[in-house]
Amino acid sequence: MKGWYVITNNPLVRDKLSGDVQVIYQAVSFEGLLREVRDRVHKGNTLLSHPLSGSVKPRETPYKSVIMMDRKGAVDEQSLALIENAMQACLKFEQKAGRFRPEVDKDFQLIDWTLLESAISSIDR
Amino acid sequence: MEKLRVVHYINQFFAQIGGEEKADYPAELRKGEVVGPGMALMQKFGDEAEIVGTIVCGDSYFNENIDKATADILEMVKSLSPDVFVAGPAFNAGRYGVACGTIAAAVQEKLGIPAVTGMYVENPGADMFKNKVYIVSTKNSAAGMRDAVAKLAPLTLKLAKGERIGASVEEGYIPNGVRVNFFEKERGSARAVKMLIKKLAGKPFETEFPMPVFDRVAPNPAVKDMAHAKIALVTSGGIVPKGNPDHIESSSASHYGEYDIEGVMDLTAETYETAHGGYDPVYANADADRVLPVDVLRDMEKEGKIGSLHHLYYATVGNGTAVASAKKFAAEFAKKLKDDGVDAVILTST
Amino acid sequence: MKLEIGNIFIKDIQFASEARIEDGVVYVDKAALEKIVLEDENIKSVTFDIAKPGESVRITPVKDVIEPRVKVEGRGGIFPGVIAKVDTVGSGKTHVLKGMAVVTAGRIVGFQEGVIDMTGPGAQYTPFSQTLNLVMVCEPVDGLKQHDYEKAVRLAGFRVAVALGELGRNVTPDETKVYETCGIKEGIEKYPDLPRVAYVQMLQSQGLLHDTYVYGVDAKQTLSTILCPTETMDGAIVSGNCVSACDKNPTYVHENNPVVEDLFAQHGKTLNFVCQIITNENVYLADKQRSSDWTAKMCRMLDLDGVIVSQEGFGNPDTDLIMNCKKIEAEGVKTVIITDEYAGRDGKSQSLADADAAADAVVTGGNANEVIILPKLDKVIGTLDYINKIAGASEETLQPDGSLKVELQVITGATNETGFLRLSAR
Amino acid sequence: MVKEVERAGLPVVHMCTVTPISMTVGANRIVPTIAIPHPLGNPALDPAEEKALRRKLVEKALTALQTEVEDQTIFE
Numbered sequence: 011m012k013g014w015y016v017i018t019n020n021p022l023v024r025d026k027l028s029g030d031v032q033v034i035y036q037a038v039s040f041e042g043l044l045r046e047v048r049d050r051v052h053k054g055n056t057l058l059s060h061p062l063s064g065s066v067k068p069r070e071t072p073y074k075s076v077i078m079m080d081r082k083g084a085v086d087e088q089s090l091a092l093i094e095n096a097m098q099a100c101l102k103f104e105q106k107a108g109r110f111r112p113e114v115d116k117d118f119q120l121i122d123w124t125l126l127e128s129a130i131s132s133i134d135r
Numbered sequence: 136m137e138k139l140r141v142v143h144y145i146n147q148f149f150a151q152i153g154g155e156e157k158a159d160y161p162a163e164l165r166k167g168e169v170v171g172p173g174m175a176l177m178q179k180f181g182d183e184a185e186i187v188g189t190i191v192c193g194d195s196y197f198n199e200n201i202d203k204a205t206a207d208i209l210e211m212v213k214s215l216s217p218d219v220f221v222a223g224p225a226f227n228a229g230r231y232g233v234a235c236g237t238i239a240a241a242v243q244e245k246l247g248i249p250a251v252t253g254m255y256v257e258n259p260g261a262d263m264f265k266n267k268v269y270i271v272s273t274k275n276s277a278a279g280m281r282d283a284v285a286k287l288a289p290l291t292l293k294l295a296k297g298e299r300i301g302a303s304v305e306e307g308y309i310p311n312g313v314r315v316n317f318f319e320k321e322r323g324s325a326r327a328v329k330m331l332i333k334k335l336a337g338k339p340f341e342t343e344f345p346m347p348v349f350d351r352v353a354p355n356p357a358v359k360d361m362a363h364a365k366i367a368l369v370t371s372g373g374i375v376p377k378g379n380p381d382h383i384e385s386s387s388a389s390h391y392g393e394y395d396i397e398g399v400m401d402l403t404a405e406t407y408e409t410a411h412g413g414y415d416p417v418y419a420n421a422d423a424d425r426v427l428p429v430d431v432l433r434d435m436e437k438e439g440k441i442g443s444l445h446h447l448y449y450a451t452v453g454n455g456t457a458v459a460s461a462k463k464f465a466a467e468f469a470k471k472l473k474d475d476g477v478d479a480v481i482l483t484s485t
Numbered sequence: 486m487k488l489e490i491g492n493i494f495i496k497d498i499q500f501a502s503e504a505r506i507e508d509g510v511v512y513v514d515k516a517a518l519e520k521i522v523l524e525d526e527n528i529k530s531v532t533f534d535i536a537k538p539g540e541s542v543r544i545t546p547v548k549d550v551i552e553p554r555v556k557v558e559g560r561g562g563i564f565p566g567v568i569a570k571v572d573t574v575g576s577g578k579t580h581v582l583k584g585m586a587v588v589t590a591g592r593i594v595g596f597q598e599g600v601i602d603m604t605g606p607g608a609q610y611t612p613f614s615q616t617l618n619l620v621m622v623c624e625p626v627d628g629l630k631q632h633d634y635e636k637a638v639r640l641a642g643f644r645v646a647v648a649l650g651e652l653g654r655n656v657t658p659d660e661t662k663v664y665e666t667c668g669i670k671e672g673i674e675k676y677p678d679l680p681r682v683a684y685v686q687m688l689q690s691q692g693l694l695h696d697t698y699v700y701g702v703d704a705k706q707t708l709s710t711i712l713c714p715t716e717t718m719d720g721a722i723v724s725g726n727c728v729s730a731c732d733k734n735p736t737y738v739h740e741n742n743p744v745v746e747d748l749f750a751q752h753g754k755t756l757n758f759v760c761q762i763i764t765n766e767n768v769y770l771a772d773k774q775r776s777s778d779w780t781a782k783m784c785r786m787l788d789l790d791g792v793i794v795s796q797e798g799f800g801n802p803d804t805d806l807i808m809n810c811k812k813i814e815a816e817g818v819k820t821v822i823i824t825d826e827y828a829g830r831d832g833k834s835q836s837l838a839d840a841d842a843a844a845d846a847v848v849t850g851g852n853a854n855e856v857i858i859l860p861k862l863d864k865v866i867g868t869l870d871y872i873n874k875i876a877g878a879s880e881e882t883l884q885p886d887g888s889l890k891v892e893l894q895v896i897t898g899a900t901n902e903t904g905f906l907r908l909s910a911r
Numbered sequence: 912m913v914k915e916v917e918r919a920g921l922p923v924v925h926m927c928t929v930t931p932i933s934m935t936v937g938a939n940r941i942v943p944t945i946a947i948p949h950p951l952g953n954p955a956l957d958p959a960e961e962k963a964l965r966r967k968l969v970e971k972a973l974t975a976l977q978t979e980v981e982d983q984t985i986f987e
Contacts, residue, residue: 302909314836314852315855315910316852317909317911318609319909320907322904323743323823323849323903323908324903325747327744327821327823327848328751328793330848331682331791331793331846334821334846335680335682335819343847343910343911344910346847347840
C-alpha cells in the first residue's frame with residue numbers, strides 16, 4: 011500500500027522508523043498531536059489506525075502515534091468521527107502526563123511503539 | 136437530636152383553595168403549617184425532619200409573574216432557613232410542574248439549599264429541570280401520591296443530610312444525565328441474558344445506557360418571496376469580531392455571541408476571526424467570509440436578490456458531533472430571530 | 486461437545502513441605518513452585534505469599550489472575566498451545582480448584598495498574614477479594630526487556646497454576662456440573678422452538694501488554710472464529726493484557742466466563758446456546774472492519790437469532806463494539822452488548838467513544854472514573870511504589886492518613902465487561 | 912442547533928461539509944460545502960474565483976430555502 015505515513019510525538023517511533031517509512035515527528039503534547047491529526051482529516055487525509063489505540067489512558071501517556079493516508083478530497087466521515095470522539099474522550103481524564111519519573115517515560119514510548127508496530131504489521135501483510 | 140427543617144411548596148389545588156378559578160392566588164407563606172401532601176411527607180419523615188412552613192402559590196400566578204413570584208418565594212424560603220426544600224409533587228400538571236422546577240432550581244442555585252421535586256416523566260417541567268434538580272418520577276395523577284411520597288421523603292432526608300445520592304433507579308428520580316454507580320442484584324452477564332431473552336421475545340426491556348437520541352423537527356414552509364425576505368446568518372464556526380470580545384471559549388460551547396454587522400460589507404483578516412478550536416483556524420482568520428458569507432449576502436442585498444440581511448448574527452463553537460450543549464442557547468437566539476421578524480436562516484458549520 | 490467440570494472446594498491455602506490437597510486445604514510446596522518458576526532463565530527470583538478474604542492485605546500491581554485446573558479425561562490439557570501441547574480441549578472431564586487463584590504481581594512497566602484489596606471498601610469492587618490467593622511476585626534478571634519480562638511472568642503464572650491444578654487430579658470433586666452444546670443440525674432438531682443464541686467475545690489485541698492468546702496464537706493475527714464455549718473452560722484463551730485493570734479480562738475470567746455460564750444456565754430452556762464467536766480489537770482500522778464483517782457474517786451463516794457481545798478494555802474497542810453491534814443487527818440478529826463507562830469523575834461526560842442507535846440494549850459495568858477512597862491496609866504484597874503512578878490515580882492519591890484516593894479503574898475487575906460483577910450505573 | 916431554529920418556526924438551511932452529521936443533527940435543508948476549515952471558500956483559488964464559488968453556494972442555499980421539502984433533503 012502506498013501513500014501512508016506515521017504522525018507521532020514519540021521520539022522512539024521517529025528513531026525506529028526513520029528511513030523506512032515516512033514519519034512526521036512533532037514535539038507536541040498528546041492532545042496537540044490529536045489536533046494535528048484532526049486538521050489533516052479535515053484536509054481529506056484518512057486514518058488507518060485508531061487514534062485511541064491502547065488502554066493506557068489519554069493524559070496519562072504523553073505519546074501518540076497514528077497512521078494516516080495522504081489523500082486530498084472530501085472529508086472521510088469515519089476518520090472524522092473517530093478523531094472528534096477521541097478528542098472528546100481526552101477531556102474525561104485527569105492530566106497526569108509529566109508527573110511520572112523519567113524512566114517511566116521510556117515505558118510509555120515503548121508501549122506506544124508496540125501499538126503502532128502492531129498496526130504497521132497489518133499494513134505490511 | 137434536632138429535626139431537619141423542611142420548607143414545602145404546593146399550588147392552590149393541593150392547598151385546597153380551589154381549582155383553575157383560584158389559579159391566580161398569589162404566593163403566600165404559612166409559617167409552621169403543614170398542608171395537603173405535606174401531611175404524608177411528615178409521616179414518612181418520622182422523627183428525622185419536620186415541615187417548618189408551607190408556601191402556597193397559584194399556578195397561573197406563578198407562571199404569569201415568574202420573576203416576582205420567584206423572588207418573593209426565595210425570600211420566604213430564606214426566612215425559614217431550612218435544610219432542604221421540597222416542591223410538589225406536581226404529577227402531570229404542566230404549569231405546576233414548571234413552577235415546581237423553577238422554584239426548586241432557584242432555591243438550590245440562589246440560596247444554596249438542596250431542593251427536590253416530583254412529577255410525571257412527561258410533565259414539561261421534567262424535561263426542563265431534570266438536569267438542575269432531582270425530580271422524583273411519579274405517576275401521572277394525584278392517585279399516585281402514596282408512591283410519590285414513598286420516594287420523595289427518603290430522597291429529601293438524604294439531601295438534607297448531605298448524604299451521597301445513589302443512581303436514579305435506586306432513588307427513584309428521573310435520570311439527569313449524571314452517571315452514578317450502584318450494585319445491581321444480579322451480575323452483568325445474567326442481566327445481559329435476561330435482556331436478550333426479552334428482546335428476542337419482542338417484550339419491552341430497559342437498556343442500562345441509553346444511546347444519545349436525535350429527535351426530528353418537521354421542515355417549515357419555504358420562503359415565498361425571497362426578494363423581500365429578511366435573512367439571518369448563524370454559524371457554529373465561531374466567527375467573532377477580532378479579539379473575541381465576548382471571550383467565546385474554543386471548545387466547550389457554554390455561551391454564544393450576538394454581533395451587529397450593520398454596515399459591514401466584508402469580513403477581513405483585520406476585523407474578524409474564529410474562536411473555534413475544532414479546526415485549523417488559518418483559513419477563517421485570513422477571510423472569515425469563508426465561514427460566514429457576509430460579503431456575498433451584501434451583494435445580493437444590493438441586487439435585490441434578498442430583501443435584507445439581518446443586522447445581527449449569532450455565533451457558537453461546536454463540533455459537528457457534539458450538539459447536545461448547544462440546544463439550550465440555540466432555542467434562545469432562535470426566539471430572538473423570530474421576534475426580530477427574520478424570515479429564514481442560513482446556518483453554516485465547519 | 487460435552488465437558489464435565491468437577492469443582493473441588495478449596496477452604497484454605499497453607500505453605501508446607503509436601504504439596505497436596507487434603508480436606509479442601511491446598512498445601513503448597515514453595516520450594517517446588519520456585520523451581521518451576523525459575524525454569525525460565527529470565528526470572529531472577531520469585532516470592533510467594535498468601536492473601537485470604539477479609540485479611541488486611543492489598544495486592545498491587547496485579548498482572549494476571551489464574552484459576553488452577555487439571556484435565557482428567559478427554560483430549561488435550563489446560564492452556565493448550567501455551568502450556569499443554571496443541572489439541573482441541575473442551576470435552577471430557579476437568580477438575581477445578583474452586584475458591585482459590587494464582588495472582589501474578591510485579592512491575593513490568595512503570596505505570597502498571599491493578600489493585601486487589603482483600604478487605605474494606607475496595608474489596609467489593611474486585612471478584613478476587615473473595616478467592617484464596619497465592620500471590621507470586623517475579624523479579625526479572627537485570628536488563629531484561631519489557632516484552633520478555635511480560636512473557637516470562639505470564640508463562641510462569643500458568644506453569645504454577647497447572648502444577649497446583651495437578652494436585653487435584655485424584656481428588657473427588659465436591660460438585661460436578663455438565664456443559665454440553667450440540668452441532669448445528671442437532672441443535673435445530675432438538676430445540677426447534679428455541680431462539681439460537683451465541684456469545685460474541687471481543688478480545689483485546691493491540692500490542693505489548695494488550696494481548697490475548699487463543700491456543701497460543703496472538704489474537705491480533707486471527708480472523709474472527711468459532712469456539713465451543715467449553716473450550717474456554719479448559720484455558721483455550723489466556724490473557725497477556727496488563728493494562729486497564731478494571732475492564733481487562735484476566736485468565737481467570739476467561740476460564741470462568743460469566744456470559745458462557747449464564748447462557749449455559751438457559752441452554753435448552755429459554756434458548757439454544759449455539760457457540761462462542763471470538764473476534765479481536767486491533768489498532769489498524771481495516772482490521773476492525775474485517776473482523777466485524779466476519780463476525781456479522783458468521784452470525785448470519787449460523788442462523789442466529791440473538792447474540793451477547795462483550796468488550797474488553799477502554800477507548801478504541803468502543804469502535805469495535807459499535808461496529809459489531811451495528812453489523813450484527815443489520816443481519817437481523819438481535820444484540821445485547823456489555824460495556825463499561827468512562828463518564829468522568831463527575832459522571833457527566835459522554836460514556837463511550839462511539840455510539841449508535843442500533844445499540845439499544847446495553848448492560849454496563851459502571852463508570853470507571855468514579856472515585857473511591859481505599860483505606861490504608863496492614864500489609865502490601867507487591868509494591869505501593871507505583872500506586873500513585875497508575876491510571877486513575879493522581880498526585881493527591883496518597884492521602885495524609887495513608888489512604889488512597891483513586892478511580893475505580895485501578896481495581897482489578899471493577900468494571901469488567903463480561904458482566905462478572907454486579908456493579909452498574911444509571 | 913439547526914433543529915432549535917426550525918422549532919422556532921424559521922425555515923433554515925444548513926451549510927455544512929460533512930452532510931451525514933447534518934442529517935444526524937436533524938437539518939431538513941442541507942447544502943454541502945467545500946471543506947471543514949473553509950466551508951464557503953477555497954484558499955487555492957484567487958479571491959475573485961473564490962467569491963464566485965461562495966456566491967454559487969449561497970445561491971444554492973437560497974434555492975433550498977425557497978423549496979418546499981417534506982423530509983431531510985440534500986441540495987447537491
